Amino acid sequence: MIRLLHAGGDAGTAFLKELAVRRATVSAEAEMAVRPILTDVREKGEAAVMEYAQRFDGATLTPATLRVTAAEVERAFDELPPEAIAALKLAAARIETFHRRQLPHSWFLTEEGTVLGQLCRPLDAVGIYIPGGKAVYPSTVLMIGVPAAVAGVERRVICTPVSSDLAVHPAVLVAASVAGITEIYKVGGAHAIAALAYGTVSIPRVDKVVGPGNIYVATAKRLVAGEVGIDAIAGPTEVVVVADAAANPAYVAADLLAQAEHDEEAMSLCITVSESLAEALVAELRQQLNDLPRARIAEASLAKNGAILLVPSLEAAFALVSSIAPEHVELHCQDPWSHVNRVRHAGAVFLGGFSPEALGDYLAGPNHVLPTGGTARFASPLSVEDFLHRMSLLHFTEEGLNRLGGPAMTLASLEGLDGHARAVRIRQRS
Numbered sequence: 001m002i003r004l005l006h007a008g009g010d011a012g013t014a015f016l017k018e019l020a021v022r023r024a025t026v027s028a029e030a031e032m033a034v035r036p037i038l039t040d041v042r043e044k045g046e047a048a049v050m051e052y053a054q055r056f057d058g059a060t061l062t063p064a065t066l067r068v069t070a071a072e073v074e075r076a077f078d079e080l081p082p083e084a085i086a087a088l089k090l091a092a093a094r095i096e097t098f099h100r101r102q103l104p105h106s107w108f109l110t111e112e113g114t115v116l117g118q119l120c121r122p123l124d125a126v127g128i129y130i131p132g133g134k135a136v137y138p139s140t141v142l143m144i145g146v147p148a149a150v151a152g153v154e155r156r157v158i159c160t161p162v163s164s165d166l167a168v169h170p171a172v173l174v175a176a177s178v179a180g181i182t183e184i185y186k187v188g189g190a191h192a193i194a195a196l197a198y199g200t201v202s203i204p205r206v207d208k209v210v211g212p213g214n215i216y217v218a219t220a221k222r223l224v225a226g227e228v229g230i231d232a233i234a235g236p237t238e239v240v241v242v243a244d245a246a247a248n249p250a251y252v253a254a255d256l257l258a259q260a261e262h263d264e265e266a267m268s269l270c271i272t273v274s275e276s277l278a279e280a281l282v283a284e285l286r287q288q289l290n291d292l293p294r295a296r297i298a299e300a301s302l303a304k305n306g307a308i309l310l311v312p313s314l315e316a317a318f319a320l321v322s323s324i325a326p327e328h329v330e331l332h333c334q335d336p337w338s339h340v341n342r343v344r345h346a347g348a349v350f351l352g353g354f355s356p357e358a359l360g361d362y363l364a365g366p367n368h369v370l371p372t373g374g375t376a377r378f379a380s381p382l383s384v385e386d387f388l389h390r391m392s393l394l395h396f397t398e399e400g401l402n403r404l405g406g407p408a409m410t411l412a413s414l415e416g417l418d419g420h421a422r423a424v425r426i427r428q429r430s
Contacts, residue, residue, distance in 0.1 A: 002256075002285055002302040004278055007271070007309040007320060015307055016320075019267065020374070030219040034190045038223060041194035046201050052191035058164040061186060063202050068168055068184035073177050076170035085174055091363035092142050092178045098365030099147040102384040108393070113400025117393040122152035123229075125204070126387060127196035128181070129211035130172055132161040132188055135262070138175035139361060143368050144210050144382065145179030151387035156181045157206055159196060161188025188213075190220035197224035210386065212369065231386055235373040236265035236305075238327040239357055240346075242317045242339070245274035247332035251353050252277075253284035255330055258358050260301035261294040267305040267326070271317040278308045318342040325376040328357045345376045401427055 005012035040048040046063065053059045077085065108117035128144045130137055141158065148156050158176055162168055166186055176184055185203055187195065193213075199205030208229035209221055221230045239259040241252050256268040272278055285302070289295045311317045318339065321329055325345035333339065336351040343349050347370030350357055361368050371379035396404075405424045412420035 001299065002268075002282065002306040002308060004282060004308045005310070007311045007316070012307075012309055016309075016324075019305065027215055027219065030215045031223070034216055034219045034223060037190045038194045038197075038220060041191050041200070042198045045198075046195075046203075049187055049191050049195050049200060049203075052189065053161075053187050056189050056191075057161050059162050059166055059186065060164070061166070065166055066185055066187065066202050068173065068186065070182075072168070073173050073182075076168075076173035077177070079170040080174050084171065085178075087363070088138060088142065088171070088175050088178050091139065092146055092175075094363050094365040095142055095146045095367075096150060099150045099367070099384050102147075103150065104385060104388065104390075111400070113397040113403055115393070115395040119391040119393055120388050121391065122154070123207045123387055123389060124153070125155035125157065125206040125208075126153050127206035127209045127211075127228075128156060128158045129188075129192065129196075129209060129213050129217060130158055130160040131211075131213050131217070132163075132169075133214070136169045136171055138169075138171040139363075139368065140211060141172055141175035141181070142179055145176065145181050147367065147382065147384045148210075148387045149180055151384045153387050155183065155206070157196065157203070158184040159187050159192035159203075160184070161192070162186040188217075190216045193217060193220035193224060197228045208387070210369075210382070231369065231382055232371060232375065232379060233373075234369070236267060237262045238267040238372055239269070239330065240321055240324060240326040240328070241270040241330045241332055242314070242321060243270055243272040243274065243277055244314065244333040245277055246334045247272070247274070247277055248353050249277055249280040249284045250288075251356070252281055252330075252332055253288050255356055255358075256281075256285065256302070256306065257288055257292060257298050258356070259328070260298035260306060261292065262297075262301075264297055264300040264304060266301045268302060269306065269324075269326075270308045271311055271320055272308065273311055273314060273317065275310060278310055281308055314339065314342075321346065325371075325374045327370045327372045327376065328360070330355070330357060347371045347376050347381055398427075398429075402429060 005015055050061050053061050104120050106119045108115055126148050130140055145156055158181055160168055193209055195203045196206050196209050210231040212234040218233050222233050237259055243252055252270055259266050259268045289299055292298055322344045327347040329343055329346040330350045331339055332353055348360055367382045369382035405428050408424050409421040
């Protein structure tokens with residue numbers, strides 16, 4: 001069960017240090033397992049993809065069954081309840097509205113004899129990895145597929161694992177259709193990342209691979225980075241709740257469990273100034289676990305990576321938040337808006353008791369693909385800009401060249417690059 005610790009005490013300090021080490025650890029074992037898979041797919045192509053799909057997922061694939069058909073997508077709409085389809089469409093609309101506000105634009109700066117600027121262009125092809133296993137993630141399809149469409153990416157590809165029945169969950173297929181994605185492959189794991197990065201006969205290579213996955217998928221993405229672009233190395237999901245005595249323990253418990261039920265490695269912390277809230281929260285967690293379908297996973301997660309940390313002040317609470325730099329931060333305290341500027345590092349911030357992180361997971365609008373493992377110190381949520389690249393534009397007239405040529409030649413000479421200076425001088429009026 002979850003621990004109740006004083007953050008500044010020996011046990012609390014030890015827990016935070018241990019947590020930091022676990023979050024930063026890169027598994028050498030995972031890398032040793034993944035490297036041969038990448039090599040095999042690069043050298044053998046599709047044959048290796050099929051072999052690993054059989055070995056790891058029990059899926060007997062052929063080139064004819066590798067790609068999802070239009071008929072399978074049509075059946076998915078028949079299998080999914082109308083209210084689920086409506087919810088997916090609502091989520092897609094809200095995600096699109098939010099992300100359209102992020103669109104950067106090309107711009108130009110005109111000086112005397114000079115035009116400088118920036119050109120924004122969409123990537124040609126993006127591979128979207130959708131995990132399988134312990135849960136189904138149609139929301140992730142929308143959170144990646146919709147912003148990529150807003151950016152103007154023409155080819156958006158999904159890879160997702162299947163088992164022996166070769167069936168992709170209908171919710172994933174409907175979400176893909178809602179997002180306008182028709183190219184879907186029934187393959188997951190490190191071999192799917194390799195196929196997207198290197199290309200096979202049936203799966204042409206992409207320019208960037210985006211999406212969460214297990215440690216083997218994350219390791220594969222890290223190892224192919226440079227061959228293709230990647231979004232980030234996603235780790236287990238995280239939430240830190242900052243709470244005072246006014247917080248509702250039932251709400252806080254529900255939000256901690258919502259993270260903990262993802263998997264045993266999820267991190268769920270509550271940092272509070274109130275001992276009475278902390279005690280009530282322990283009791284509330286026990287009660288809510290009783291009827292949670294994924295209670296075994298959630299309880300294991302809380303026992304391993306969960307804690308209620310008592311601090312002497314909200315200032316101390318926010319100092320801890322900044323040092324942890326978590327994926328999600330929730331502010332369950334009076335006048336949460338007054339504390340927003342105290343949150344320096346987080347993937348997303350949820351204000352007040354009626355703003356559960358679960359809304360952000362599905363249809364609030366902002367992206368739920370967020371930095372984890374402390375990377376919120378320097379990284380940001382997935383956005384439209386992740387699917388664009390920028391080019392600088394430079395145009396000089398003869399007048400513009402003559403105006404800046406002298407200082408340019410001075411700098412070229414300073415660096416000992418006489419050819420650079422000559423390339424300017426040869427164009428100048430004699």
